[in-house]
Amino acid sequence: MSETPNDPAGTTHQFQNFAAQRPAEKPKPVNVGLIVGAVVGVALLAVVVIAVVRML
Structure with a gap:
């Protein structure tokens, strides 16, 4: 059986790109x-202005 390699550097890089994105x-x-x-x-x-002007 082959296992998928877990690259923490790649995961961290992807997370940093995600965190840097502005919504x-x-x-x-x-x-x-x-x-x-x-x-x-x-x-x-x-x-009000019209009423005051008419009163004058």
Whole structure:
């Protein structure tokens, strides 16, 4: 019977290559709540400015 040679140097080298790899970065999801909140805030500010200008 022949046994498969166990080369610890090769295994260590393969592990070091694996450890050195950076994981694939996933794109960050768009924060819809933040965008909607900003739009609502700008719209509210515009309504307040228009109301103040009409009072003058």
